[in-house]
Amino acid sequence: MDTLKIGASARTPEVDFDFDANVYRLKGECYPEDIAEFFAPLMDRLREHFARLRGARVDFTFELIYFNSSSAKAILGLFDLLEQTAKAGNDVAIVWACEEGDDIQEMGEEFAEDLTAAKFRLQLGE
Amino acid sequence: MLAEEMYALRQVLSRNGIGYCYSGCMTEEILLGIGNAIRRHMQAREADAKTSRSVFAVFVEQVQNVIRYSAEKLDGGGPPEMPFGILAVGDLDGDIFVSCGNLVAAADVPRLRANLETIRGLDKQGLKSLHKDVLRGDVPEGSKGAGVGFIDIARRATRGIEFDFTPVDEASSFFTLKALF
Structure with a gap:
């Protein structure tokens, strides 16, 4: 089984990637000291894996409570990768889970504005 | 005498509505510790959830700006660098504020x-469109709209931002940024 699981820390989200099922989840808060140190290895794994996919179904769920501005940049980069993966002929579904009316919802909607091939769905809690 | 002096300092802070104040080396540990205290404080005050999150988010951006950009650092004989700065969080006349200050090169x-x-x-x-442009790298950081951190602060500060500079010596100035909610 090809998976990547990293527990949440005080300032980084839980990572739960299942490369066989193509089900991915980031859950928690993200405001690390060095975003590249946390994010770059994840992006490398995803980029390498997604490059090989054709006609696959990819589910990516973001359940973020808070992220800082450097993380926003990294997340937007991940959206770009998901969009490219969709354009390469995969069925990519992004789920953005958050509380209704909070700033995370607004950020998600702004990130989603540039998506044409990947699907985006808000999953609103109370 | 000792207690009087300390109490007087606390009174100065109170008169200015400052609930949290830190001056010294700004580190990631400080950020995490004071950040958690501020979150609990906002919860205890029963501030609305959106304001609480915005205050916390601006606090993080402000402190990370000091950590990254303060021109005054304590030389610990090698890394990690120990950047100096001052932080004040509080509320006065109905406004919540998060202020930070640090030296910058003149x-x-x-x-x-x-x-x-x-x-x-x-x-x-x-602000929204500049934010997106900077996040996308269409506008180089520091050129038109400073770092993405300043834009994030301005977007979240519902009652705006204030900033000021005062010269300290020939080479440096003291910079402060205040975000209001």
Whole structure:
């Protein structure tokens, strides 16, 4: 089984990637000291894996409570990768889970504005 | 005498509505510790959830700006660098505020001032689109709209931002940024 699981820390989200099922989840808060140190290895794994996919179904769920501005940049980069993966002929579904009316919802909607091939769905809690 | 002095300092802070104040080396541990205290404080005050999150988010951006950009660092004989700064969080006359200050190189003042003037002059929509441009890398950081951190602060500060500079010596100025909610 090809998976990547990293527990949440005080300032980084839980990572739960299942490369066989193509089900991915980031859950928690993200405001690390060095975003590249946390994010770059994840992006490398995803980029390498997604490059090989054709006609696959990819589910990516973001359940973020808070992220800082450097993380926003990294997340937007991940959206770009998901969009490219969709354009390469995969069925990519992004789920953005958050509380209704909070700033995370607004950020998600702004990130989603540039998506044409990947699907985006808000999953609103109370 | 000792207690009087300390109490007087606390009274100065109280009169200015300052609930949290830290001056010294700004580190990631400080950020995490004070950040958690501020979150609990906001919860205890039963501030609305959106304001609480915005205050916390601005606190993080402000402190990370000091950590990254303070021109005054304690030389610990090697890494990690220990940047100096001051932080004040509180509420006065109905406004919650998060202020940070640090030394900057005098040569950087015109650029910082111009960036912050630009940001302060933008409306909600303008800030949103500049934010996206900077996140996308279409606008190089530090050119038109300063770092993405300043824009994030301006977007979240519902009652706006204030900033100021005062010369300290020939080479440096003290910079402060205040976000209001």
